[in-house]
Amino acid sequence: MTSNCLSVQGVSKRFSAQKAVDDVSFSLEPGERVALLGHNGAGKTTLFKIVLGFLRSDEGAISILGSGPGSAPARNVTAYLPEAVAFPPSLTGREVLSFYARLKGQRPAQALPLLDKVGLSDASGRRVGTYSKGMRQRLGLAQALIGKPRLVLLDEPTTGLDPISRQTVYELIGEIADQGATVLLSSHALTELEARTDRILIMSKGRLVADDALSKLREQAGLPIRMKIWTKPGAVQEVAAQLGGGRMNGRSVEFDCGLDDKIKALTTISALGSLVEDIDVHAPSLDDVYRHFSKNAQKET
Numbered sequence: 001m002t003s004n005c006l007s008v009q010g011v012s013k014r015f016s017a018q019k020a021v022d023d024v025s026f027s028l029e030p031g032e033r034v035a036l037l038g039h040n041g042a043g044k045t046t047l048f049k050i051v052l053g054f055l056r057s058d059e060g061a062i063s064i065l066g067s068g069p070g071s072a073p074a075r076n077v078t079a080y081l082p083e084a085v086a087f088p089p090s091l092t093g094r095e096v097l098s099f100y101a102r103l104k105g106q107r108p109a110q111a112l113p114l115l116d117k118v119g120l121s122d123a124s125g126r127r128v129g130t131y132s133k134g135m136r137q138r139l140g141l142a143q144a145l146i147g148k149p150r151l152v153l154l155d156e157p158t159t160g161l162d163p164i165s166r167q168t169v170y171e172l173i174g175e176i177a178d179q180g181a182t183v184l185l186s187s188h189a190l191t192e193l194e195a196r197t198d199r200i201l202i203m204s205k206g207r208l209v210a211d212d213a214l215s216k217l218r219e220q221a222g223l224p225i226r227m228k229i230w231t232k233p234g235a236v237q238e239v240a241a242q243l244g245g246g247r248m249n250g251r252s253v254e255f256d257c258g259l260d261d262k263i264k265a266l267t268t269i270s271a272l273g274s275l276v277e278d279i280d281v282h283a284p285s286l287d288d289v290y291r292h293f294s295k296n297a298q299k300e301t
């Protein structure tokens, strides 16, 4: 028996001549926080819609805890926050959540604490038409979380949110994953995803071109680590010479080294003793890794 929450196997979808999703396969385990990345038009939303049963794939198979997409058992365990969330403007936040709770067969009283979780309890009696974009997005998130879903699909959940609201969204994502739900979110905000997801999927022109933890993708990409060494006053030339070169910048020396050479480089730097004041080690960012895999995929097509 499989422990997968979501299994996507060989899924393809074509719109006329355009292959929006091209032979995509992956499986997600319970409790994983997974980011789905890709350029505009890479196929992320189409894949979400297929998983949700809104669109039928041309080829391949999908299973959500053993059920087919769009089936009643799959719908009961799946939550979705679309990219552009819209609610009737004349209803209050509380009325919206109560409406969706009933739609999902829940008692409104069970769902209303979610308003507090997303920081909307003070505005719960206000009409949604008076909400800011970020408030509507947070109401959308509360709506998506009604009934403790097992699979949560979030399409660009932090777009248009201020930094505090983004933080709230990621805290909630962490909480629901801790409770065993699988979270798959698409996003273009790479920097904020780095420490907040367990695994990265990258799509390019409909194909899945990377699927692993960020640390593993860094290894696969073979991108260099950047070392920045802050020197004692007047020691920058000597430090650069001892390190065999590097870019000098006032009182710092910068150079790149391979992932495998990191410890060797750190040992050499520590041997410089009091000439060194501080050191920054920059591993390749998700931005760098994303660019690497996307560029490679573009070259191959």
Ligand SMILES: Nc1ncnc2c1ncn2[C@@H]1O[C@H](COP(=O)(O)OP(=O)(O)OP(=O)(O)O)[C@@H](O)[C@H]1O
Pocket (backbone or CB within 6 Å): 015, 018, 019, 020, 038, 039, 040, 041, 042, 043, 044, 045, 046, 047
């Ligand atoms: N209903 C449709 N009819 C025709 N083409 C479509 C349809 N839906 C999507 N497409 C095309 O399929 C491709 C993938 O679109 P999709 O919306 O899945 O991309 P995306 O990765 O979600 O992009 P974005 O980051 O811009 O939201 C695009 O070329 C898009 O134009």
